[in-house]
Amino acid sequence: MLAFFLVLICAFLYPGTIDKTKAILSGRKGPKIYQFIFDAWRLLKKGSVYSNSSSFVFQISASVNFACVLTAFLLIPFAGEPSFFSFDGDFVFMLYLLGLGRFILVVAALDVSSGFEGMGANREVLYNALLEPAFFLLMGTLCIFTGHTNFHDIFLSIYENEHIASVIVVITISILILFMFLLIENSRIPTDDPNTHLELTMVHEVMVLDHSGFDLGLIKLTSAFKFAVFGSLICNLVIPGHLALYYKIPLFMVFQFMLAISIGVFESFKPRNKMARNPQYIISISAIAAVLYIVIIIIKSNVV
Amino acid sequence: MQIDLIIFQSAIVLSLLVFLFPIKLKYYAIMLPILAIMTVTSFWALGVIFSHQEKVTSLSFNISEQVFSFWSLIPQLFIDQITALFILMINVVSLGAFVYSHGYLKRYLGVKSPLGMSMHYFSLFLLYLCMLLLTMLKDGFMFLFIWELMSLSSFVLVAFHGEKAKIMKIAINYLVQMHIGFLFLLAGFLIANKQTGIWGFDALPYYFSSNNNFPLFLVFFIGFSIKAGLIPFHTWLPHAHPAAPAYVSGMMSGVMIKMGIYGILRVLTHVQYQLYEIGLTMAIISMITILFSISMAVFQRDIKKLLAYSSIENIGIICLGISLSILGKAFHINALAVLGLTGAIFHVLNHSLYKSMLFMLSGNIEKITETRNINELGGLAKKMPYTAAFFLIGSLALCALPPLNGFVSEFLIYKGIFKAIASGNFFVSIVSILAIIVMAISGGICVYALTKAFGLSFLGTSRKTYPQPLHEPPRTMLFPAFLNTFLMLGLGLAPVVLLPEISHALSAFKYMPLDKEVFETQMTVFEKFGLLSFILVTILFIVLGIRYWQQKKVKVSYGPTWGCGYSAGDAKHQYTSTSYAAPLKHIVSPLLKETNTFQLYKEEEIFPGERKFSTETKDRLEEYSILRPIHFLLQKIPKIGLAQTGRIQHYLIYPLAFLILIALLTAFNFI
Structure with missing residues (x-):
C-alpha cells in the first residue's frame, strides 16, 4: 500500500530530476524538477491528430501500455513492506506485463505505415528479446542466494546471509545490472537517446512519433513510471528491510533521488553506442549476470 | 441399454453415408455424426473429470465370445484424467474447425468433384475419430492401426489441393515421414512385447521395471516426436501446415501434433528408472527446438509458415516442461516435478486453443485477399476489424502475455524453474538457468515474430490491390475465434478452474508422487494471479473510459503520417516482412540459408529493362537433415x-x- 504511493511520487519526479541534472552539468539552468507534471497534464488535456492509416490498435495502444505499467506498480514492494500482490514468481509477471505494453506499442508503430516507426519497432523488439535473459538471470541469482522466489521475500532476506562479503558482491553487481537494464528498458543512452533530433537513430522515441495529445501524455507518464519501477527495485536492494519505517521512507526517497541524478550524470558523460554495436552491448549485460549466477551457485552448492 | 455406445457406433456407420449425399448436403451429412460423437465423448470426459474416477468402456457391449463382431476389433476404451482433458481439447478445436469448414469450402463446391469432396469430409471425420480413439486406447496393435489411420486421413486432408504438383509433393513428404515415425513406434512395441509377451502400453510397466528404461524410451520418443515436430524431425511441419486448408492446419497444429506429446506422456507414465538421462536428453532437444524454430519463424513471409514454426516452438516449450519435471523428480525437487508437468499439460490445452484460432484466422485472410504473403498484405484491420481483433488476442496469447491463457502455463513452468533454482542443487540450477534463458529469449523473439505477423499484415496501408474489396468473411469463419477467445480469456483470468483437474491428471504418472503441499501453495498463488489479471483488465478499461471521455471533449482530427516533412510517402515506404526481420538476421545467420536472385546489368545494356529481385530464406537444418541425405541417396542408389x-x-x-x-x-x- 505504502509502496504504491511512494513509487508513484518518485515516478513524477524522475524525468525532472534527470533533466535538471543534465542541464546543470551542461551549464544550463534547466526547468524545475516538477515541470514534468505540468507537461504531462498539458498533454493529457490536448486534442489529438491521428494518422490516416491508423486503426483501432493505434487508439488503444497508449492506454494498454499505461495500464500495464500501473499494474506492475502493484507488484513492487518497498523495503520489507509488502506490496499489494506478492506471490511466488511475481517478477515473471512484472516483466511480462511490461512485455504486453511493448507488444501493443510496437504494433501501434506499424499501424501508421511509416518507415521510421517500423525501423524503431523492430529494433525495440530485438533489443528487448536480447535483454530479457539478463533480468531472469539476475532474479535467478537472487533466488538461489536467498532461497525465495518472490520480490518481497528476496529483498527481506538478502541481508540475512552469513557471508557478508558475498552479500556485498551480489548487491553491488545486481545494482550494476539493474542500472544497465533500467537504461535500456527505458530507452536511454547508451542504446537509445530520447533527445536526438534524427529519427533514423532513435529506437523507442521514433515509435511514438505519431502519438499526440492524450496518448502522448500517457506515453510520457509510462516512461516515467518505468523509471520508478526499476529504480524501486534498486532501492529495495540497498535498503535493509528490518529498519524502522521512519528511516526507510526518507532513505528510499534519497536513494531514488540519487539514482535519478546518477542517470543524469551517466547520460551527460557517456556517448551513445553505434547502432550496430547495441546487440553486443545488451548481450554483455546477460553475460555479467551469467557470471554472477555461476559464482553464486558454486558458493551455494559447495561443489568446490 | 447403453445409449451412448449406440450413438457412438451408429455415428461411425452413418459417416459412411457422406459418399451418397449430393454435394451441397455432404457437409450436413458429416456434421451430424461428428456432433453426435462430440456430445457422447464430452459427456464421458466431463463425467471422468467431475467424478475423479477412471472410466472403462467397451464398444462391443453384447459380449458373446463366439460371435465375431466388427466392434470387438476395438478393445476397451480407457478414459482417465489426462485422456479426459485431451478429449475436451480435441472436441473444442474440432468443433471450431468443422463449423469453419462450411464457409471455407463454399467456393470449392463447384470446383471439386463430388468424390473428392466426400473423401475430404470423410477424412476430416476420420482424423477427428482417430484422435479421439488414440487417447482412449491402451492396446498396442489397435493403437498402431489407428495411428496409421490418423496419418493417412491427415495425408488426404493435406493433399486437398493435390492437383498442384507442389502440394502433392509436400503431402507425400509428410506421409513418408509419418511412416518413419510409425516404424519407430512399431519397433518400440515389439521390443516391449518380446520381453514381456504383452502387446501395447500395458507391457511397458513390466518392461521398465526389469530393463534399462532409456533405450526403449528413446525409440518411442523418436517415433512420437516425428509427429510432434521436435527438431530435427520438424521438417514436414512448416510445409504441410501451409499446404493444407486453414481449418485442417488448425486441427493438425492444434491437436494432431499434440498426439505426439500425448504418446510421450503415455510412455512416461510408466517410466521408473534413468529419469536423469531421459530428462536431460529431452531438455536439450527441446531447448534447441525452441531457439531454432522461433528464430526461423521471424524470417517467414508466409503467415501460415510463420505460425507453423511457432507451433514447433510451442511443442518445444511443452517438452521442456515435461523434461524439467522428470529432472525435478530425479533430483527430488517436488516443486519442479509438479509445476513443470502441470505447466506442460496446461500449455498443451492453451496452445491448441490459440494456435487453431490463429490458423483459421489466417485462412480468413487467405480467403479474402487470396494471398498469405505478408509482403503483399497490410491494412486489413480497417475492413476486417473482427478478424484483426481476434488475431491480436491470439498473438498476445501466443507470446504468453498476461492476461491471456498462454501466460498461465509459461508462468507455471517459470515458477517451477525458479523454485528449483532456489533449492540450490548445482546440476538442476545449471539446466534450469539454461531453460530460463531459452524461454526468455524465445519469448522476446516470439514477440518479434508475432508483431511482424499481426502488425504488417493487418495494420498500416495495403501493399497491393486485392482481387476483391476487403470485407469480413462469413460468420461461420469467425465462430472458432469467438469460441476460443472466450475460453482463452476464461482460462487466463481464472486458471484456478482448470488447475485442480490437471493436478488430478498427474496422478496417472507412476514416477510422480502427488505433492499436496506444492499443489496447495500453487492454488493460493493462482488466486492472486487471477485477481491481478482482473485488475489489469479493470485498469485498462478505466483508462480507456477516461480516454473516451477526454476525446469527446477535445478536437480530434486525422492527417497524414509524420514523414519528416515529406508527405508524398506511399505504402512502399512501410517496413516489409523481410526488412522487419533484417536486424535479427545478423545474429542468427548461421541457421539461415538466404538466396538472392537478381540479374545484374550487362555492359552493353544502355537502356536497362525491368529487373526483378527475389530473396528467399531457407531452413538450414532441413537442408542438412533431409534434402542432402536424399540427394546423396538419389545419387548412390x-x-x-x-x-x-x-x-x-x-x-x-x-x-x-x-x-x-x-x-x-x-x-x-x-x-
Missing part, C-alpha cells in the same frame, strides 16, 4: 542398380557365382 542389367545371361551368372562361392567357402572350412 543407381550405382547399386548396376547389377540389375535386365539381361537373362547376367542373371544366370549370379546364382552360379553364388554356388561357386559357397563351394569355395565350404572347401576351405569357412562355413
Whole structure:
C-alpha cells in the first residue's frame, strides 16, 4: 500500500530530476524538477491528430501500455513492506506485463505505415528479446542466494546471509545490472537517446512519433513510471528491510533521488553506442549476470 | 441399454453415408455424426473429470465370445484424467474447425468433384475419430492401426489441393515421414512385447521395471516426436501446415501434433528408472527446438509458415516442461516435478486453443485477399476489424502475455524453474538457468515474430490491390475465434478452474508422487494471479473510459503520417516482412540459408529493362537433415542398380557365382 504511493511520487519526479541534472552539468539552468507534471497534464488535456492509416490498435495502444505499467506498480514492494500482490514468481509477471505494453506499442508503430516507426519497432523488439535473459538471470541469482522466489521475500532476506562479503558482491553487481537494464528498458543512452533530433537513430522515441495529445501524455507518464519501477527495485536492494519505517521512507526517497541524478550524470558523460554495436552491448549485460549466477551457485552448492 | 455406445457406433456407420449425399448436403451429412460423437465423448470426459474416477468402456457391449463382431476389433476404451482433458481439447478445436469448414469450402463446391469432396469430409471425420480413439486406447496393435489411420486421413486432408504438383509433393513428404515415425513406434512395441509377451502400453510397466528404461524410451520418443515436430524431425511441419486448408492446419497444429506429446506422456507414465538421462536428453532437444524454430519463424513471409514454426516452438516449450519435471523428480525437487508437468499439460490445452484460432484466422485472410504473403498484405484491420481483433488476442496469447491463457502455463513452468533454482542443487540450477534463458529469449523473439505477423499484415496501408474489396468473411469463419477467445480469456483470468483437474491428471504418472503441499501453495498463488489479471483488465478499461471521455471533449482530427516533412510517402515506404526481420538476421545467420536472385546489368545494356529481385530464406537444418541425405541417396542408389542389367545371361551368372562361392567357402572350412 505504502509502496504504491511512494513509487508513484518518485515516478513524477524522475524525468525532472534527470533533466535538471543534465542541464546543470551542461551549464544550463534547466526547468524545475516538477515541470514534468505540468507537461504531462498539458498533454493529457490536448486534442489529438491521428494518422490516416491508423486503426483501432493505434487508439488503444497508449492506454494498454499505461495500464500495464500501473499494474506492475502493484507488484513492487518497498523495503520489507509488502506490496499489494506478492506471490511466488511475481517478477515473471512484472516483466511480462511490461512485455504486453511493448507488444501493443510496437504494433501501434506499424499501424501508421511509416518507415521510421517500423525501423524503431523492430529494433525495440530485438533489443528487448536480447535483454530479457539478463533480468531472469539476475532474479535467478537472487533466488538461489536467498532461497525465495518472490520480490518481497528476496529483498527481506538478502541481508540475512552469513557471508557478508558475498552479500556485498551480489548487491553491488545486481545494482550494476539493474542500472544497465533500467537504461535500456527505458530507452536511454547508451542504446537509445530520447533527445536526438534524427529519427533514423532513435529506437523507442521514433515509435511514438505519431502519438499526440492524450496518448502522448500517457506515453510520457509510462516512461516515467518505468523509471520508478526499476529504480524501486534498486532501492529495495540497498535498503535493509528490518529498519524502522521512519528511516526507510526518507532513505528510499534519497536513494531514488540519487539514482535519478546518477542517470543524469551517466547520460551527460557517456556517448551513445553505434547502432550496430547495441546487440553486443545488451548481450554483455546477460553475460555479467551469467557470471554472477555461476559464482553464486558454486558458493551455494559447495561443489568446490 | 447403453445409449451412448449406440450413438457412438451408429455415428461411425452413418459417416459412411457422406459418399451418397449430393454435394451441397455432404457437409450436413458429416456434421451430424461428428456432433453426435462430440456430445457422447464430452459427456464421458466431463463425467471422468467431475467424478475423479477412471472410466472403462467397451464398444462391443453384447459380449458373446463366439460371435465375431466388427466392434470387438476395438478393445476397451480407457478414459482417465489426462485422456479426459485431451478429449475436451480435441472436441473444442474440432468443433471450431468443422463449423469453419462450411464457409471455407463454399467456393470449392463447384470446383471439386463430388468424390473428392466426400473423401475430404470423410477424412476430416476420420482424423477427428482417430484422435479421439488414440487417447482412449491402451492396446498396442489397435493403437498402431489407428495411428496409421490418423496419418493417412491427415495425408488426404493435406493433399486437398493435390492437383498442384507442389502440394502433392509436400503431402507425400509428410506421409513418408509419418511412416518413419510409425516404424519407430512399431519397433518400440515389439521390443516391449518380446520381453514381456504383452502387446501395447500395458507391457511397458513390466518392461521398465526389469530393463534399462532409456533405450526403449528413446525409440518411442523418436517415433512420437516425428509427429510432434521436435527438431530435427520438424521438417514436414512448416510445409504441410501451409499446404493444407486453414481449418485442417488448425486441427493438425492444434491437436494432431499434440498426439505426439500425448504418446510421450503415455510412455512416461510408466517410466521408473534413468529419469536423469531421459530428462536431460529431452531438455536439450527441446531447448534447441525452441531457439531454432522461433528464430526461423521471424524470417517467414508466409503467415501460415510463420505460425507453423511457432507451433514447433510451442511443442518445444511443452517438452521442456515435461523434461524439467522428470529432472525435478530425479533430483527430488517436488516443486519442479509438479509445476513443470502441470505447466506442460496446461500449455498443451492453451496452445491448441490459440494456435487453431490463429490458423483459421489466417485462412480468413487467405480467403479474402487470396494471398498469405505478408509482403503483399497490410491494412486489413480497417475492413476486417473482427478478424484483426481476434488475431491480436491470439498473438498476445501466443507470446504468453498476461492476461491471456498462454501466460498461465509459461508462468507455471517459470515458477517451477525458479523454485528449483532456489533449492540450490548445482546440476538442476545449471539446466534450469539454461531453460530460463531459452524461454526468455524465445519469448522476446516470439514477440518479434508475432508483431511482424499481426502488425504488417493487418495494420498500416495495403501493399497491393486485392482481387476483391476487403470485407469480413462469413460468420461461420469467425465462430472458432469467438469460441476460443472466450475460453482463452476464461482460462487466463481464472486458471484456478482448470488447475485442480490437471493436478488430478498427474496422478496417472507412476514416477510422480502427488505433492499436496506444492499443489496447495500453487492454488493460493493462482488466486492472486487471477485477481491481478482482473485488475489489469479493470485498469485498462478505466483508462480507456477516461480516454473516451477526454476525446469527446477535445478536437480530434486525422492527417497524414509524420514523414519528416515529406508527405508524398506511399505504402512502399512501410517496413516489409523481410526488412522487419533484417536486424535479427545478423545474429542468427548461421541457421539461415538466404538466396538472392537478381540479374545484374550487362555492359552493353544502355537502356536497362525491368529487373526483378527475389530473396528467399531457407531452413538450414532441413537442408542438412533431409534434402542432402536424399540427394546423396538419389545419387548412390543407381550405382547399386548396376547389377540389375535386365539381361537373362547376367542373371544366370549370379546364382552360379553364388554356388561357386559357397563351394569355395565350404572347401576351405569357412562355413
